[in-house]
Amino acid sequence: MAFAIEVPPTAGLPARFGDFLPHSGFGKAKQHLTDRLAAQFGLPPLQLECSGTACLIIALKTLQAMPENAGRDEVVVPAYNCPLIVLAVAHCGLKLRLCDTMPGGFDFDQASLQNCVHAGTLAIMPTHLGGQTANSALVKPLARKNGAWIIEDAAQSLGAPQLPGSGDIIFFSLAVGKGLTLYEGGLLTAKTAKMRAALQATSRTLIPSRPFFELRRLGQFCLYACFYRPGLLPLVYGRPRRRALAKGRLEEAVGDVFSPDIPLHKVSNLRAGFGLAAALRLPDFLQATRAQARRRLPVLQKLAEKTGGKLQILGADKVDKAVWPFFMLLMPDKAGRDAALAKLWPSVDGVSRLFIHALGDYAYLQPFLGARQAAPNARNLAERMLTVSNSLWLANGRFEKLCHIIEHALLTGDKKDKDIYLPQ
Template identity: 45%
Template sequence: MRELPPTAGLPVQWRDLLPRRADADLESRLRTILGIGELQITCSGTAALVTALITLSRNSARSEVIVPAYTCPLVAMAVTHSGLRLRVCDLMRDGLALDTDMLASLCSSRTLAILPTHLGGRVADIGATRDCAAHYGVWVIEDAAQALGARHPDGTPVGMLGDIGVYSLAAGKGLTMYEGGLLVSRHAELRAKMRVVANELAPKKRWWELRRSIELVGYAAFYRPRGLQWVYGMPLRRALSEHDFDAAAGDRYRMRIPLHRVGNWRRGVAARAAVRLPEHLATLQQQARRRIAHLQEIPGVEVMGDAPGAQGVWPVLMLCMPDGHSRDGVLARLWGAGMGLGIPFAHALPDYQGLQDMVPRLAVPNARDFAARVLTISNTPWLDDATFIRIVEVIRQVCDPGAAVRPSVSMRARATTPD
């Protein structure tokens, strides 16, 4: 059985695993490819966020961090791990930006940082967030874990328009070392302080680095349609059969956040793979633009896009369905079918049972509505046109059961030719 990945990660090739003396280091290579500027390697995107938060808190009496009500549960865990208080802000209606009215009501002299998120590679408008932060003297940390390579409307790399940016190099991301992260800032003094904190928080731990190295070799072996059925597809279908949707969405995490230094070999693997990243991102963008047009023809379906003028990256196509019933109808037929469908996260943050001690229960209607209606289609090049047509047909049938399915001529003509 072919099993497509839920996101369009850059595959690791076997030659990436072989060290070469002439290699450029990962930091230099990413500065050249992405124009990010000076950056810091961490053992995960969560570790990057913890490093940023602890650095800021050491130089301030403020103790509150405002995060989107719909984001990765690891964000809440990172805030708590850093000894800070989590404040949750609703989303704008049918959007990814923070609700401006609620954000203004949450900001105060106690607010240390605001964490806007660029979910699924989409570039959120953070203009209002920056204005609010400037008014209260608050730091802005861009959560660009899923948006490495994206750019704001003015051309600034996502992650560099706020004060700090964090990225993930986890499995399935655009670039990976199985688990890893990047930390950036446009402030030289802040970069220096974060390096000091990172050296304190993340000592060398040989066991963790050995474990991650073995997992990276496994990723190189299994991250392909034939291998993913064993390491991803089978656990997914088991979780779905048990109605454990948190596990199916990948939202089960250990409460302990590993902190350790990344070894030279894994850095080298990522550096060698990074050479292929620009072409990979361009391929995904071209494929996404072509396929979005077919999804936009389905009544009631909204394909999530970027802030005007911004250029995101496309690990997935993220859809907002007309209602929760239609979203669940599509997932019932296609989630677990090996076609790369899924959801970003299972719930809004206040609705995770495992986070009840971290996240206050409060009204976040837009985030809950978004959580109920969103689904993602992998934008992996392994998803051929014929399979994509089948996905479009199912979505159209669920949204309008009486409609006849007629894929466009251009799509049918390409269905026999893999991307």
């Protein structure tokens, strides 16, 4: 049976057979991998953990244990964010404070942030979404004034040139679909050697060895490496997504549903070794996706001009200051966004949504959120955004066709024609 060429929603670095061949670095692969990535991207010394979520838990637990943070129990996060952030904060027994985002962007709204930060704030978390960088410098004066720490969530932005920013701690994700993946993994570091030592000490105490769970991750990583191919992705990504969409399970379709039982375990040198060879290719891969973004952003900007400025492309003026797994497009309203998605989301062309809701609007997160907190800008962002893959597998002709569909939705907002778009 022949399958359509399926484009993933993000530009992930495909594995090669040679990545899995034995080499001399396997014995100390975790150290070699973190050293290599730190050198490639100008980062402080890194530690490898089992997920970005685990990195955040380690960071929060480290801050909780510091005597000077006694009585501080709130974490301030942007209200447009990954649901795993909510679960990680709850895992640590801390309170979450949702801060609204700026209009039409994912940075903190400064007026809202002023109202969220106080003497009981433990940490503020600027989030670098979709390879773009948040302005963490705007957070620093308020954090220092109130004695709070800054944890930069760079889960989606490994390799972005401006990172780390003004944070005390920063973490990255190596999960499925990221530029570099171990199927699941995370990188954690801090600005000062003292804090890095504290993070490592927390990890040694908190993170157990679970050999059988790690064996499961090794198997998942190998299967991912096999199926992360445009001809096989329909089996593991495309068809399940289309079934979820057909049933109206949007959170499931985009991968927004997570268990509060967060796995914590040590990453093996074997799995790190599989990522070591891929890490050598990562800078060139990020350059290739940035070059493609440089070619395609003008097409999207012309589309915005052609439709009277109805379309906003986040980060379009910062092409060399970001990594580009996908493009984040803001439609003028929910109706126009949904009109475009009616055709493009079920297609094979890598169009999706980043998060289905603002954090306060996920029903399954309500037990972890406490008091309801208004975040109209974040909700508006969730209602208007769609994402377009920057995968190198998305051919120019298919990119142009999906741009025409977005243009039609911008000009008409027509939701009547819902035929699935499957280019030949």
